[in-house]
Amino acid sequence: MDSNEPEYHQPDESNRFAPQLKDNSAGIVDSELWIKRAFEADTTKGYELLFKRYYQPLCSHAVRFVYSKEVAEDLVMEVFSQFWQKQLHQTVTSSYRAYLFTSVRHASYSYLRTELGIEKSSDYLENDSSDTQPITPQQILQYNELYIKIEEILRSTSPQSQKVFVMSRFEGKKNAAIAEELHLSTKTVEGHITKVLSLLRQSLRNYGLLFLFIMSDLWAQNKGVMFFFLSQWS
Amino acid sequence: MSQNIFKPAILALFEGRATPLQKSLIEEWLMEPSHQELYFQWLEEWERQNPQLIVDAEAAFFQLSNQAEAENPKMAVVRPFSRRLNFFLGIAASVLLLTGICTYVFRDAILFQQYETTNGELMTLQLPDDSRVTLNANSSLKVPRFGFGETSREVFLKGEAEFSVKHLPNHAQFIVRTPDQLEVQVLGTEFMVYSRSRGSKVVLNEGKVQLRSLKTKETKPLIITSGDVVTISSKGRLTLRRDQSLAPHLGWKEHRFMFENTSISEIAYQLTERFGGQIVIADSTLAKRTIGGTFKAETADAFLQVLAEMLEVRIIRNESPSGATQTYTLTY
Numbered sequence: 001m002d003s004n005e006p007e008y009h010q011p012d013e014s015n016r017f018a019p020q021l022k023d024n025s026a027g028i029v030d031s032e033l034w035i036k037r038a039f040e041a042d043t044t045k046g047y048e049l050l051f052k053r054y055y056q057p058l059c060s061h062a063v064r065f066v067y068s069k070e071v072a073e074d075l076v077m078e079v080f081s082q083f084w085q086k087q088l089h090q091t092v093t094s095s096y097r098a099y100l101f102t103s104v105r106h107a108s109y110s111y112l113r114t115e116l117g118i119e120k121s122s123d124y125l126e127n128d129s130s131d132t133q134p135i136t137p138q139q140i141l142q143y144n145e146l147y148i149k150i151e152e153i154l155r156s157t158s159p160q161s162q163k164v165f166v167m168s169r170f171e172g173k174k175n176a177a178i179a180e181e182l183h184l185s186t187k188t189v190e191g192h193i194t195k196v197l198s199l200l201r202q203s204l205r206n207y208g209l210l211f212l213f214i215m216s217d218l219w220a221q222n223k224g225v226m227f228f229f230l231s232q233w234s
Numbered sequence: 235m236s237q238n239i240f241k242p243a244i245l246a247l248f249e250g251r252a253t254p255l256q257k258s259l260i261e262e263w264l265m266e267p268s269h270q271e272l273y274f275q276w277l278e279e280w281e282r283q284n285p286q287l288i289v290d291a292e293a294a295f296f297q298l299s300n301q302a303e304a305e306n307p308k309m310a311v312v313r314p315f316s317r318r319l320n321f322f323l324g325i326a327a328s329v330l331l332l333t334g335i336c337t338y339v340f341r342d343a344i345l346f347q348q349y350e351t352t353n354g355e356l357m358t359l360q361l362p363d364d365s366r367v368t369l370n371a372n373s374s375l376k377v378p379r380f381g382f383g384e385t386s387r388e389v390f391l392k393g394e395a396e397f398s399v400k401h402l403p404n405h406a407q408f409i410v411r412t413p414d415q416l417e418v419q420v421l422g423t424e425f426m427v428y429s430r431s432r433g434s435k436v437v438l439n440e441g442k443v444q445l446r447s448l449k450t451k452e453t454k455p456l457i458i459t460s461g462d463v464v465t466i467s468s469k470g471r472l473t474l475r476r477d478q479s480l481a482p483h484l485g486w487k488e489h490r491f492m493f494e495n496t497s498i499s500e501i502a503y504q505l506t507e508r509f510g511g512q513i514v515i516a517d518s519t520l521a522k523r524t525i526g527g528t529f530k531a532e533t534a535d536a537f538l539q540v541l542a543e544m545l546e547v548r549i550i551r552n553e554s555p556s557g558a559t560q561t562y563t564l565t566y
Contacts, residue, residue: 031275048295055291057281069287069332077298094267098274137264140273141247141257148250159343160379166336170287171329 032095039089046089050096051080058104064147065108066115067154068169075107102135105143116201146204153203157196164192244273248280288331290324297321342376350374351393353510354533356487363387363400365408370394370486371508394428394507396439396487415448416466419455426483430507434466437483447472491529491537498523498564501541509534516565520547538562 035053039046055076062072079100092099154162164182167173179186240263246252247260263269349369351357357369363383369375373393387408399408401422410418412429423441428434436445438458446455449470456472458464463478482492493501499521502513511534515521525544531537542549550563
């Protein structure tokens with residue numbers, strides 16, 4: 001996609017499109033310039049470019065937290081959908097990239113908290129100011145810690161549990177199908193999944209998953225979808 | 235340019251390899267908004283290079299714009315009908331690809347059961363064939379999940395372990411392999427295998443075992459009997475010593491260390507193998523002093539306490555900021 005860039009690339013114009021960002025000569029702003037240009041010319045087109053450019057890396061990032069392809073994709077789509085509905089391309093002050101990654105992190109985190117029963121979804125704060133996303137360096141690092149911790153926890157479980165968990169969550173297979181494929185009883189499969197989930201719940205609780213504060217409301221409006229997934233895994 | 239110095243540290247952070255010091259540097263660095271932008275730029279780059287899953291952005295966009303169209307006609311994006319077919323083909327392809335990737339990534343986890351010990355930890359396991367294995371500290375053993383004992387029994391050892399192998403009715407061979415390509419083959423017996431960074435060693439308690447190093451062209455295996463100790467050089471040369479006292483080699487099972495004219499530097503080495511951490515000997519004459527005797531200790535602290543009293547030296551303990559590694563300095 002970056003190959004499209006030179007078409008629009010005109011150094012003297014870069015500041016016009018991103019006045020909030022200092023010119024740090026690393027091409028950070030410029031790499032999104034053509035999307036910004038597209039937004040100006042045709043919002044729909046800009047949105048499409050934005051989506052196609054960032055969908056893959058965002059999903060890849062989300063799945064590190066939620067370990068489900070389906071959930072990851074839904075989370076990312078929801079972030080984009082909000083972006084569209086609120087026409088955020090007019091108001092986002094950081095790069096789109098920073099905004100999208102941060103929102104996906106928030107959404108993944110909210111999902112995890114609800115799914116692991118750490119917090120009821122009603123506790124989400126309906127707070128529109130989250131669009132401006134004040135985010136501290138500490139929070140940024142905590143998100144890294146979080147997905148690394150999750151990976152560590154999963155690695156610490158038995159290989160069989162890992163396998164069942166991945167088949168169930170990541171590949172979205174039904175328990176019965178997993179049982180058949182691995183020559184296990186459905187009970188055993190359920191046992192593995194329950195074990196991993198409760199380990200995750202317990203470890204993340206001990207680890208202090210609650211350390212991240214108010215999360216974005218982006219996801220709160222999509223509780224219906226969330227409960228769908230919840231019922232799927234419970 | 236100074237930003238690029240941070241890139242390796244940021245990548246280490248993404249991969250969970252960043253040290254606590256790096257993390258605090260990064261935290262400071264991130265105070266600058268333009269650095270946050272760089273952080274996300276590198277995050278995107280990293281995610282593109284290490285995708286955790288493959289998605290179909292076209293299909294997803296199609297789905298999303300259809301959804302939006304229903305809610306908000308302004309968002310109409312015209313799409314040819316064949317996209318729908320592409321969408322399903324895309325899903326099918328992704329599922330196939332994912333299954334492949336998962337099987338590949340987790341093949342070790344799928345094929346093997348892994349047992350691991352950490353600093354100072356001993357573990358006794360019963361294998362499916364009723365053979366018994368005692369793992370010393372900082373060691374790992376991989377046992378195949380499928381077909382173990384049916385025709386052969388093959389395990390992979392890193393570190394140190396004592397095996398008490400059961401002779402099976404079908405005479406299935408028991409084979410221990412180590413990272414330095416040593417192969418120990420037995421029918422039923424008791425023996426100890428040591429394989430760490432500085433070399434390997436096999437000590438036979440009882441019975442007979444066959445061993446060979448796959449590093450050398452020598453195909454004829456060496457057969458050893460009880461009381462034999464074989465050490466294996468890094469080049470794969472086997473050295474056999476007969477009628478050895480086995481106690482010094484097996485003492486670790488009771489948390490015992492046995493020394494005979496053993497230098498302090500060698501003792502320090504054995505301690506770090508067992509308990510991790512780091513031992514610094516501040517004086518070269520101290521490193522060369524030798525001692526003998528039997529020590530029982532379950533922690534490095536306890537051991538060094540006794541050692542310090544014997545040698546009349548001081549021990550200075552330093553903890554790394556994360557508390558992960560201990561450094562002990564021995565000095566007069």
